[in-house]
Amino acid sequence: MVANIISNVATGARSKGIAAVGPYLKSFSIVIVFVVISAFFAVANEYFMTWLNWVNLLRQSSINGVLAIGVTFVILTKGIDLSVGSVMALAGMIAASLVTSTNQQFVLWAILGGLGTGAALGLLNGVIVTSFNVPPFVATLGMLSMARGLTLIFSEGRPIPNLSESFRWIGGGSVAGVPVPVLILFLVFAIGWVVLSYTTFGRYVYAVGGNDKAARTSGISTRSVIASTYVISGLLAGLAGLVLTSRTTAALPQAGIGYELDAIAAVVIGGTSLAGGRGSLVGTLFGALIIGTINNGMDLMGVSSYYQQLLKGAIIVVAVMLDQFRK
Amino acid sequence: MLLSTGADPEGRDEDAFEARDEPLLVAEGIAKSFNGVPALRGGRLVLKRGTVHALCGGNGAGKSTFLNIVMGLLHRDEGSIRIDGVPVDFRSAAEALRHGVTIITQELSPVPEMTVAENIYLGREPKIGGLVVDFPKMRRAAKQLLDDLEFDVPLTARMRDLSLAQIQLVEIAKALSHRADIVIMDEPTSAIGEHEVHILFNALKRIKARGSAIIYVSHKLTEIFEIADEYTVFRDGRYIESGAISAIDRNHLVTQIVGHEIKTVEKGRPNEGAPILLEVRSLSRGPHFKNISVTVAAGEVLGIYGLLGSGRTEFLETIYGIHAPTAGDVFLDGKKVDPGNPKKCIQRGMAMVPEDRKETGLVLCASIAHNIALSSLALRAVSGFVRRKAEAAATDQMMRLHRIKAASPNVAVETLSGGNQQKVVFARCLLTNPRLLICDEPTRGIDEGSKQEIYAFLREFAAKGNGVLVVSSEAPEILQISDRIAVFRQGRLDRVVDGHETTQQMLTDLAS
């Protein structure tokens, strides 16, 4: 399969010619933005370009990256998922309670519990959107509040600390010098990319976002495609919740507040259209890296967090403006 | 001129006469390329006052490109445009409008959430004290306009609730309301019926009479011979010829457009006693159509003819599962078809070319290849993975077979000319290997040469033992391809007539 894909990519690139340069140019331009921002910080601070800092930067970006990849699926279908921050908190809380209430061998159960929580809430989002025709913004806004409420009820507003060593490995461990969260990010990215580019489901996601009526006329079960994207988004929010909980070594009831905005920002910076049907995971990955770089670089320069907020917002808008301008 | 230099009053008179005789619009040497691929070279057109000028050409000939350049919607690479002898170079449609040029574009763009009246006066709403929109006045003006044109469109309806034909009527009304000197109409009649076309033609004659001029694009040649005074032909992005319509016949025009002579398709008769492929039993759906029973035998083309609003599209869409019927059943090969599920219908061997390619036919922002492959992705996939090589081979073959003119299979469908877009829809349907092809206005926006190709294709497809169910508003088209014709009237099946013995006059009489 892998060999097949690689050869497909090679022949695809050769046969596409001029007309196909467009999308590549597009993902290319986001790379340029990334490089320019990095170069700026490299000049401003000598520590920025060190291996250690990059490992750190990637780790800081990994949670947002994973969330953003899930949200990309939803946005490609012309939807939106505002609930990922709360869903990750609840998933983390459930996982933490499973870890602390059972013995070491049950880390697997904790992981499955966290992922399952995310997927289940995602499915609920999907069903509300597709079967009851509630606009995605409203449905997931409701879920944002409901999942947060559940987290507070379940935890009685208290953190769950004292997580086991093996659970803490998810967020804190590393393999051959690469932090586990970074590995998770790249794994999720690779799978997501293959799904979007090489499977029928991926094609359906683009088609449904581009024109859902035409997709239905073409014989696509648009509802199940749309609902599936919310499940994916929820599942990845659950995964991000596991990583966050593990890294903070405790499940916090306020975890992940506002994370949905960074995730959506990463998707939009990455060039995915909020109108659906256009976009790519490569863009999203770089979008998340750009946000991570800005955070990291400004931390290094000692910019106060108040100014960081201001500058980050401005950079997001300018990045998208440049993108529009180029079009 | 020389003679009159001494006598001032006479000189003015002659100047005035010359000005009147001078053409209203002269466009010469217009060229335009998209991404380095030339779409138009040396496009020219001379438009005289008080005439209807038909701009003819096959799909992708560059007609829309040319007209969009005149209107300032696209910017030309080369060439000059003069209006009343004054060189112009419009940068926007608003600027063109100020100079008395208006357009009905091929791809309609209504604001779906706004009412008909609001759409007509979009951006130039009558206001009270220059601030608040004067809705009563706007509605009165819109009503007056539509009444004058005799267009039957509900004023307060939202655009998204209108049929494609009604949307087109609104766009026509909107363009005419500008009282422009030059009215450009890019396939204004592709979605409306013969009755509405005649109403439109009456309006055009009035516009002509007041000295304005119309550039008219249509692939329906009958219309051109009815309304046009002059014609210009483009082929493959080049100017071919122009002249008076009275000086040529239909054959000459077709040959100029296509570049070679074409043969019209002869239809054979289907086998007697062929098995029934599709059976529709007393199908009803709400107010749209009631109690309709028809059959399509293997090897047969069943045409459905009727006026706009006679429930034809709803009927087809219900068979294909886009809507669930309120009563009745559909059987394919004697087995009942699950209602309300297009996916199942495709699996059972149906395919549908929908009426409105932009709304329901195509994913406009996706590539040609992705659109063509969309319905049949699952057929060629291996455990959910698209087999790209097989897909590329299949789409390439389809593009060659249907002569889809494009720079590459990877360009977005929205960049194709209208007719080529329609061919992409066809290609998508055929890749699922259907046994029953349901077509709603299959040749909308398709040029004369390709029309005959599609007729030939439909006959051939049926001759292989498949069935075709086709709706068309064009009587000649229905007569040319159908074995039997079901005549619809106000949501009911009036009668089924033999396609070999009916004449055009009989058909239009039956439907009205």
Ligand SMILES: Nc1ncnc2c1ncn2[C@@H]1O[C@H](COP(=O)(O)OP(=O)(O)OP(=O)(O)O)[C@@H](O)[C@H]1O
């Ligand atoms: N925005 C665009 N980008 C790239 N190519 C384009 C674009 N618009 C038009 N073309 C190409 O220019 C050529 C001429 O197109 P045009 O729409 O002018 O044809 P047309 O004569 O109006 O055809 P039809 O009768 O099918 O509407 C076509 O080959 C088309 O693919």
Ligand SMILES: [Mg+2]
């Ligand atoms: Mg055109």
